[in-house]
Every structure is written in C-alpha cells, then in structure tokens.
Amino acid sequence: MESVVRLAISVGGSALVAFVVCRAADLLARFADARHPETPLWGLLRRCRTPLYVVLLAALLRWTYPVAAGRGPAMHTEAVNRVLLLCLIGAGAWLTVRTVAAVVESTYARYAGRSRDAARLRRVRTQVTLIMRVVSVAVGVLAAAAALVTFPSFRTLGTSLLASAGIIGIVAGVAAQSTLSNLFAGFQIAFGDMVRIGDTVVVDGEWGVVEEVTLTFLTVRTWDERRVTLPVSYFTSRPFENWSRGGAEMTGSVFVHCDHTTPVALARAHLQEFLTTCDTWDGRGWDLAVTDTSPTGITVRAIVTAKDADDLWTTRCAVREELVGWLAREHPGALPRVVTAPAAQQAERDR
Known part of the structure; x- marks a missing residue:
C-alpha cells in the first residue's frame, strides 16, 4: 500500500510541477x-x-520514479525508465522542431514586414520552407538514432555494422539514385532561385501558380483549381516558362479575324477608349495593328499589358469580347464572311 501511495505522489507531483512551470x-x-x-x-x-509539458513530465518522472518504486523489481523499474527515456527523446525532438519553426517564422515575418520586393519575398519563403523541412527530418533522424541507442542490442548491432558502412552506403546510393537526384534538385531550386512559391509557371502546356515546394516534389495549382505534382528534378532537367522571373508584369495578344473592309483606325480608337475603363489593364502599353492578310480577310492583333498573369487573362478576354461586340454593332460588314457566290465576271461568262 505504501508503494502505491509513493507512486501516486510521484506521478501527481510531477504532473503538477510540470503544469505549473x-x-x-x-x-x-x-x-x-x-x-x-x-x-x-x-x-x-x-x-x-x-x-x-511532456518533456518536463518525463524528466521529473525519471527522477522521482526510482525513489517512489523503492525496492520493486529491477526489471520493472528498468522498463519504465526506458519508456520514460524514449518519451523524453521524442518530446525533446518535438520541442526542438516547434522552437526552430517559431524562430524561423518570426524572422521571416519581420523580414516580410520590411521588404517590398515580392520576388525576393517568394524566394525567401521557398528557402525558409525547405530549411524547415530539412531541420525536421534531421531532428527526427537524430531522435530515432538516440532512441535506438538506448537498447543494448542495437548498440552492439551498430558496432558490428560500422565496418561495412561504406558498402551499405554505396548500395543505398545506387538503389536510391532517383530519390537522391530529387533531393539535390530541391536544394538547387531553393537556393538557385529557379522556382519560388507564388511564381506563375507553364508546365506541360498548362499554366499555374507554384503552391508548394518540398525537397522531392513541387505542386502547381492550375487556373481551374487542379493540382499538378511534379518531381523537382523536372525543373532542373527540362525547359519551362516562369512568368514571374524579372517581375510579374506581362504582355498579351488578342487576334481577331476580320473582313478587308474593317475600319482599322476606328477600331484602334475604340480599343484605346475601352482600355481606359478596364480595371485589369495596368496602363503600361497597348497597340492594334493588322498583322496578316489573306484572300478572304485580314488578321487584327491587339496588344495589352497587365500586372500579372491572372489580370492579363482577364484583360485579353475583355478586349476580345469588346472588339467582336463593337464590330457586330457598329460595322457588321467587317466581320469575316465566307464567299459562296461566283465572281461577277465568271457569272457573265457563264451566261
């Protein structure tokens, strides 16, 4: 009965002290x-x-439990101490990761508050994300190694395997060649400033925004809310478009097929008037010109600018709708026509 009371006091006192601290x-x-x-x-x-709390509780129990157990079975006391030691190692790793994450996120938040360069912020955010993942993996590996070392059998096994570590490393490197290439590609992307979180990229003919970057894969959110997951080695071994490099501003084109009788000067003036009311046009530049002609019509190209890819897409759609609607209302004869009647001279000859 006395031992039970001592154990209850040990557990309750340790929990209370840990809670107060x-x-x-x-x-x-x-x-x-x-x-x-x-x-x-x-x-x-x-x-x-x-x-x-878990760290303090495990440390206090490791200190008070042997005293509270008294003359109990040595095997039982050793097993409890080993379990508490494993809890202490795991909680210590957990506390380390949380503390490092708090310091890193606080540093990034203060930097983001001072900097006005969006491209630099995206680069730093990508690097911070990868650094946190590396720290988490490193702490986890060290914690797992420390937990295994607490078992005498694993210590003996580790000593016997130390001599063959070089051979095991070579075999593991060959077997995990693809994984290692992705791992090194992740570091290259993070610190080589190739792709950053928030960049607008074009992969496999589709454009989207980089949403997540890890050491092994990269996630792109497309315009229709799909997620395309690619290995990071894709961006180090293949060419791709990054619309956010050197600034997010973009220039786009709108092509309209018209008849030869289209009043190009009036269309140019109407486009300029419309762009002054378009919220997504950034005002940097515009143009309208005939870029091609054929026996059946002409090709009119309108050039517009916007501050990013999303606004450029909206501006191009608005300009296309406005030009087609204006031609249909004001100059219906300027719309492209398919000629099905014979020419006048050929018709007279046929008579």
Missing part, C-alpha cells in the same frame, strides 16, 4: 507578446506548451 512559461510568453507586438516570436513560442 508550463503555465508560468505561457503567461510569460503572453506578457512578452503584449509588450512587443512588433515581433510574432512570443506568440509563436506559445505553440511549444504541449511538448514542453
């Missing part, structure tokens, strides 16, 4: 967040409450 740390972070609203660090650090 975590509560105090949370209140301190909340106070610091209110005193320093210019940085989100303290607010982000409050996410570490749960892993901090």
